[in-house]
Amino acid sequence: MNLKLKKKLKGDKIAPYLMIAPTLILLAIFALYPVVLSMVKSFFRWSGGFGGNGINQFVGFGNYLQLFKDPVFWQSWGNSLFFMVTGVVVNLIFPFLCGFMIFSVKNPKASYRWRVAFVVPMVVPSMVIFLLWQFIYDVDIGVINNIIRIFGGSGVDLLGSASSVKWAIRFMGFPWVGGTFLLVYIAGLGNIDNSVREAARIDGASRLRQLLFIDIPLLKPQFKMVFTLSVIGEIQDFVKIQTITGGGPGYYSYVPGLYMYKTAFDSGEYGLASAMGVLMMLVMLGFTYLSNFLFKTEAAD
Amino acid sequence: MLQAYKANKRKISAGTVINRVMLVIFLIFTLVPFYVLIVNSFKTQNQLLGGVLFFSYPLYWKNYSDAFVKMLPFIWNSVTVTVVSTAGVTFLAALCGYAFGHYVFRGKRVLFAAILVNMMIPSILTLVPSYLVIIRLGLYNTQFALLLPYLAGGSVMGIYLVRGFVEQLPKTVFEAAKIDGISEFRCFISIGIPLLGTILTTVSILALLNFWNDIVWPMLVIEKSALKTIPLGLLEFNQQQGSNKGALFAGYILASIPLLVYFALNMRSFMDSLTEGAIK
Numbered sequence: 016m017n018l019k020l021k022k023k024l025k026g027d028k029i030a031p032y033l034m035i036a037p038t039l040i041l042l043a044i045f046a047l048y049p050v051v052l053s054m055v056k057s058f059f060r061w062s063g064g065f066g067g068n069g070i071n072q073f074v075g076f077g078n079y080l081q082l083f084k085d086p087v088f089w090q091s092w093g094n095s096l097f098f099m100v101t102g103v104v105v106n107l108i109f110p111f112l113c114g115f116m117i118f119s120v121k122n123p124k125a126s127y128r129w130r131v132a133f134v135v136p137m138v139v140p141s142m143v144i145f146l147l148w149q150f151i152y153d154v155d156i157g158v159i160n161n162i163i164r165i166f167g168g169s170g171v172d173l174l175g176s177a178s179s180v181k182w183a184i185r186f187m188g189f190p191w192v193g194g195t196f197l198l199v200y201i202a203g204l205g206n207i208d209n210s211v212r213e214a215a216r217i218d219g220a221s222r223l224r225q226l227l228f229i230d231i232p233l234l235k236p237q238f239k240m241v242f243t244l245s246v247i248g249e250i251q252d253f254v255k256i257q258t259i260t261g262g263g264p265g266y267y268s269y270v271p272g273l274y275m276y277k278t279a280f281d282s283g284e285y286g287l288a289s290a291m292g293v294l295m296m297l298v299m300l301g302f303t304y305l306s307n308f309l310f311k312t313e314a315a316d
Numbered sequence: 317m318l319q320a321y322k323a324n325k326r327k328i329s330a331g332t333v334i335n336r337v338m339l340v341i342f343l344i345f346t347l348v349p350f351y352v353l354i355v356n357s358f359k360t361q362n363q364l365l366g367g368v369l370f371f372s373y374p375l376y377w378k379n380y381s382d383a384f385v386k387m388l389p390f391i392w393n394s395v396t397v398t399v400v401s402t403a404g405v406t407f408l409a410a411l412c413g414y415a416f417g418h419y420v421f422r423g424k425r426v427l428f429a430a431i432l433v434n435m436m437i438p439s440i441l442t443l444v445p446s447y448l449v450i451i452r453l454g455l456y457n458t459q460f461a462l463l464l465p466y467l468a469g470g471s472v473m474g475i476y477l478v479r480g481f482v483e484q485l486p487k488t489v490f491e492a493a494k495i496d497g498i499s500e501f502r503c504f505i506s507i508g509i510p511l512l513g514t515i516l517t518t519v520s521i522l523a524l525l526n527f528w529n530d531i532v533w534p535m536l537v538i539e540k541s542a543l544k545t546i547p548l549g550l551l552e553f554n555q556q557q558g559s560n561k562g563a564l565f566a567g568y569i570l571a572s573i574p575l576l577v578y579f580a581l582n583m584r585s586f587m588d589s590l591t592e593g594a595i596k
Contacts, residue, residue, distance in 0.1 A: 030500035034415035035427060038408045038475065041468035046434050049445035056445070063448050113342050116335050131583060132343055134590065136350070138579045141529050142547035143568045146554055147349045150356075150561070158352055161368050190345045195594040202595050222331055240595075251440045254531045258551070272440055279444045280536070292441040299438055 053289045061286035063279075078290035088291075091269040094181060095250060098270065099302075101185050102249045106196050106241050111234075113192040114200030115226065130201065136193040142258070148187040149174070149259045174260050177267040184256060184268060196241050203237035204230060239310035246302040250295055271295055357565035364561055376562060383553075383567035389542065390549025395574060397459060397545060398527045401466040406520040408471040413478025414508050418490070428479075434472045439532075447536045461537035462545070466527055473593075474519035481515040482508070521582075521589040528575055546571045 057078055062069035082088045113133065120126040136144075151158040154172045163171065173183040207230065215225050253272030256262060262269040262277075271291060279288035356368055358375040366372060416428055446465060455461040489511070493503050509516070531547040538544055544552060550571060557564045579586050 028421070031415040031419040031421045031424075034411045034504070038412045038431065038468070038471055039427065041408075041464060042431060042434060042472070045446060045449065045465040045468040046437065046442060047430070049442040049449060050437055052445040052448075053441050063451075065448070065452050113339070116339050116342075119331075119335050120339075127587075129339060130587065133346065134587065135576075135579070136346060137525075137590075138575045139350075139572045140546055140550070140575075142531055142550045143353075143572055144349065146550060146564075146568065147353055151349065151352065156365060156368060156561070158368055165369075190342055192342050193346050195590065198591045198594045202591050247438065251438060254535075275440070275444070279447075285444055285448065288444045292444060296438050296441045 053292055056286050057290035057293045059286040060284075061289070062283055063285040074286070078287045079294070081287065082290060082294065087266055087269065088271070088274060090266050091271045091274045094266075094268060095270045097181050098185065099246050099249045103242055103245045105185070105191050106245045107238060109191045110194065110196040110241075111200050111238075113190075114197050114204065115230065117197075118201055118204040119222075130198070133193045133197055137195075141255075144188065145255050145258045152183055152259075175264055177264055180260060180264065180268045184259070187255070187259075196244075199237050199241060200234065203234045207233050235310050239306050242310065243303055243306045246306075247299050250299055250302075353565055353568055357562060357569055359562040361560050361562065379560075379563040379566035380570070382560075382563040383570055386553055386563075387546075387549060387567045387570045390544055390546050391571060391574060393459075393543060393549075394528060394546040397462050397466075398524055401463050401470065401527050402520050402524045404463070404467045405470040405474060405523045406516055408467060409474025409478050409519050410509060410512055410516055411504065412471065413475045414482050414504055414512070416475065417479040417482025417485075418508070431472060431475055434469065435476070439469075443532065443536070446533075450537050456537055457540050457543065459543060462534060465533065466530075470523045470526060474523065477515055477519055477592075478512060481512060485511055517585050518589040518592050521586055522593040524578075525590075 058073060058075060060070055060072045060074050060077070062071070064071065117126055117129045117133070120129060150156075152173045154160060154170050154175065159173065160170045163169070171179075173179045211229055211233075212225055215229055220228070251272055253270050253276060256268055256270055257273050257276065260268045262273050272295070275288045275291040275295070278284050278291065352368065355371050356364060357379055358377070359368075359372060359379075360376045363372045363376065412431070416424065450456055450461045450465075455464070490503055490507055493507055498506070529547075530545075534545050534548050538548060541552060550567065553564060553567050557567075
């Protein structure tokens with residue numbers, strides 16, 4: 016009896032495996048296997064067939080060498096670097112400022128209402144946002160050109176000219192405050208022990224000085240997270256660009272993700288596209304390490 | 317003392333004024349695109365060519381009925397795919413997270429690592445091969461091409477959250493039931509799930525937002541118009557509707573309504589879940 020009870024308490028030996036199995040099988044097929052496939056096939060010229068269909072030829076580092084010699088590939092990384100740098104700057108400043116101001120609203124009900132107001136836009140499908148901005152920039156009937164014409168100017172094609180296209184894409188979503196980063200900052204500010212601020216206040220520190228010497232230094236983990244997520248997000252986010260410019264004019268808004276997409280699905284060069292994916296992953300890993308180095312925290316978190 | 321505090325509270329400082337003014341400015345600029353959207357959704361093409369900054373009368377309501385006919389199937393597809401995959405992900409995450417948090421078994425650490433490693437793999441790396449796997453399995457242009465990968469990838473974060481939650485539950489709750497001879501699975505369903513309520517709400521809301529908003533994956537595996545979800549439908553509508561932008565804008569609004577309604581009804585848990593998802 017006692018033994019039986021013990022066995023019962025330990026649980027059916029196979030129960031946990033049965034509970035995990037469905038997820039693990041799905042992950043193996045749709046996530047883990049594709050990762051391995053991607054890494055292996057980045058060393059092949061591959062037309063995407065399985066089991067000996069089509070081209071499947073080992074080329075060593077051939078794909079990688081081809082990419083390093085490809086000027087379009089370099090240009091796409093140059094553009095991507097622009098989006099990363101400006102994206103990081105924007106995300107470190109604007110949502111933080113907005114979050115700080117919402118946090119400073121003392122009445123909890125009002126503070127909550129402000130948060131809701133800035134989160135609502137997140138609920139709108141991002142495709143709607145992309146297409147709306149495309150309309151805002153439209154040469155003929157767009158919002159910006161409507162305003163310019165009211166003041167007697169002539170139409171400008173912000174998305175169609177090489178000098179402005181990247182800035183126009185960056186400007187989408189201005190003032191960049193509605194979203195998860197805002198919530199990250201507000202949560203971080205809420206975690207700071209109020210007694211620290213109280214002590215500073217008694218010592219006569221102004222709100223601005225408190226912000227500079229208490230809040231900002233103590234938010235290091237949040238800034239680090241926003242930095243890393245911004246970089247990773249910018250590297251991967253090509254759909255926005257594909258939707259509103261298709262990478263043009265020329266290659267002036269081309270990014271690696273878009274290049275990979277086209278290499279795979281327009282040209283059918285799946286091996287080359289896999290190599291691009293692997294390189295993008297390596298760059299992301301590099302930036303994650305860089306962020307650990309840039310935002311070194313004394314205590315492990 | 318209390319009087320003095322209240323008086324102090326009522327006094328509005330310069331800092332407060334600056335603070336509110338800045339917040340209002342931020343909000344106005346954030347809402348500009350939506351203002352443009354609403355204003356122009358009530359215009360005929362001719363009214364639109366006359367200017368896009370303000371309302372022009374009479375309001376052209378027909379845009380909405382035109383857009384409704386066009387968008388309804390896409391909205392329906394998005395709702396079904398999102399609801400089914402969110403329910404599935406929540407169940408799988410609960411099941412799997414419960415198993416990892418509740419039991420001690422051989423290979424637990426390795427298996428957990430095999431699941432968690434997926435959080436670190438960028439989706440861009442797997443895009444191409446995952447597409448080929450779908451082709452290979454003959455799932456291209458079917459709803460399973462969306463559902464199965466969503467179930468796989470969507471549950472990883474949830475498993476992590478649920479496991480952390482289960483580990484903090486007192487074991488004694490379950491022991492009593494097991495002495496009564498309830499099976500492991502029954503124990504999970506009737507004791508585990510009710511206790512997991514709050515964390516499962518978070519898991520489901522985060523999953524729901526991801527699936528609802530996904531563009532890249534459906535773009536790769538769905539070509540048939542009848543199966544398209546909202547983002548793809550919007551693109552298709554956008555290409556067809558060049559000559560009548562007003563109806564297109566009405567379509568954008570209709571496409572946004574389902575999730576807005578859901579948000580309005582579940583605001584508290586939505587806000588909490590987003591915060592939790594953001595900081596984990």
